[in-house]
Amino acid sequence: xxxxxxxxxxxxxxxxxxxxxxxxxxxxxxxxxxxxxxxxxxxxxxxxxxxxxxxxxxxxxxxxxxxxxxxxxxxxxxxxxxxxxxxxxxxxxxxxxxxxxxxxxxxxxxxxxxxxxxxxxxxxxxxxxxxxxxxxxxxxxxxxxxxxxxxxxxxxxxxxxxxxxxxxxx
Amino acid sequence: xxxxxxxxxxxxxxxxxxxxxxxxxxxxxxxxxxxxxxxxxxxxxxxxxxxxxxxxxxxxxxxxxxxxxxxxxxxxxxxxxxxxxxxxxxxxxxxxxxxxxxxxxxxxxxxxxxxxxxxxxxxxxxxxxxxxxxxxxxxxxxxxxxxxxxxxxxxxxxxxxxxxxxxxxxxxxxxxxxxxxxxxxxxxxxxxxxxxxxxxxxxxxxxxx
Numbered sequence: 001x002x003x004x005x006x007x008x009x010x011x012x013x014x015x016x017x018x019x020x021x022x023x024x025x026x027x028x029x030x031x032x033x034x035x036x037x038x039x040x041x042x043x044x045x046x047x048x049x050x051x052x053x054x055x056x057x058x059x060x061x062x063x064x065x066x067x068x069x070x071x072x073x074x075x076x077x078x079x080x081x082x083x084x085x086x087x088x089x090x091x092x093x094x095x096x097x098x099x100x101x102x103x104x105x106x107x108x109x110x111x112x113x114x115x116x117x118x119x120x121x122x123x124x125x126x127x128x129x130x131x132x133x134x135x136x137x138x139x140x141x142x143x144x145x146x147x148x149x150x151x152x153x154x155x156x157x158x159x160x161x162x163x164x165x166x167x168x169x170x
Numbered sequence: 171x172x173x174x175x176x177x178x179x180x181x182x183x184x185x186x187x188x189x190x191x192x193x194x195x196x197x198x199x200x201x202x203x204x205x206x207x208x209x210x211x212x213x214x215x216x217x218x219x220x221x222x223x224x225x226x227x228x229x230x231x232x233x234x235x236x237x238x239x240x241x242x243x244x245x246x247x248x249x250x251x252x253x254x255x256x257x258x259x260x261x262x263x264x265x266x267x268x269x270x271x272x273x274x275x276x277x278x279x280x281x282x283x284x285x286x287x288x289x290x291x292x293x294x295x296x297x298x299x300x301x302x303x304x305x306x307x308x309x310x311x312x313x314x315x316x317x318x319x320x321x322x323x324x325x326x327x328x329x330x331x332x333x334x335x336x337x338x339x340x341x342x343x344x345x346x347x348x349x350x351x352x353x354x355x356x357x358x359x360x361x362x363x364x365x366x367x368x369x370x371x372x373x374x375x376x377x378x379x
Contacts, residue, residue: 014198025190029183038189046198048206052277066277073276073283074206076368081208083364096187106179109172116372119280125180138281139372 013053017046020067023126027071029103030118031078034093045074068136072119079115206276210361213294217267224263228256244329252307259300266293284369291362298350306343310335
């Protein structure tokens with residue numbers, strides 16, 4: 001009985017990972033710079049997600065959270081591991097020409113953004129709400145999205161912040 | 171505008187490529203049983219091994235300590251101190267292993283995950299102090315055993331003089347600690363610093379917005 005339940009659980013887990021694997025590829029696009037890194041990160045996130053889901057078998061919403069947390073935490077570990085390695089060429093190098101082109105264009109548009117912003121961008125692209133973002137990362141993001149903030153950043157310096165205005169005039 | 175462009179490019183990625191191919195069930199079967207953490211972050215095996223070794227040493231020490239107690243031998247105080255040191259080291263390692271709770275570590279929110287990772291690495295570095303102290307004891311016992319075979323007179327002098335023993339013990343422990351500080355610990359410190367810097371970077375970015 002318990003063996004069949006375990007087997008069913010494993011089958012559920014595998015089918016969930018199979019249907020949700022594009023989410024994992026999505027975060028790999030933001031953090032991996034070459035084919036080897038991409039495959040390594042993908043494998044590790046799937047392994048982490050399966051470990052997370054196995055520890056909690058409550059409901060499907062929880063499984064989604066576990067999957068997202070595995071994506072974010074493994075991507076963070078990937079960045080930490082890269083930061084510990086000696087400096088080397090971090091150019092974008094993928095095997096498939098179409099993927100290489102798409103990746104180069106995407107990274108050029110995205111520009112050099114921090115990992116916190118990458119996490120936010122990933123969650124925004126996955127249509128995750130602000131509350132859910134805090135629940136997943138523990139970071140309090142502000143309401144404006146990453147891309148629009150990049151656009152308005154030089155203008156921001158010309159405005160007097162609301163609080164400063166209040167303090168001066170009251 | 172920028173987000174629109176990003177979204178456009180996001181959607182223009184090829185549906186299937188060598189990099190983003192559908193996952194096969196056979197691949198998944200292998201992946202789901204893999205440990206996602208690399209050796210640098212996964213200290214469970216090392217901690218378990220240390221706990222096993224400490225347990226064996228502690229049991230052996232209990233037997234020796236009892237023997238010294240009953241016979242009022244020369245090694246009573248060093249064996250007593252070793253008993254306390256082994257018990258403390260064992261407690262520290264078991265506590266760290268339970269705190270790390272590796273199966274649920276990756277299920278934490280990012281900030282909590284990084285904080286916990288930092289604490290684990292930090293405490294693991296502290297655990298080397300216990301290793302140094304214990305190494306001091308066992309090196310002292312080793313020197314005594316060697317002297318008993320090489321020079322019986324020197325052995326007699328040493329075993330009857332507790333001050334010499336404690337001084338040699340401190341010297342050996344400190345020397346072993348310095349050796350670890352220059353060999354194994356720098357790698358762990360580098361890892362700790364990188365995790366700290368990364369966590370601070372995440373916090374700073376989040377607070378600057």
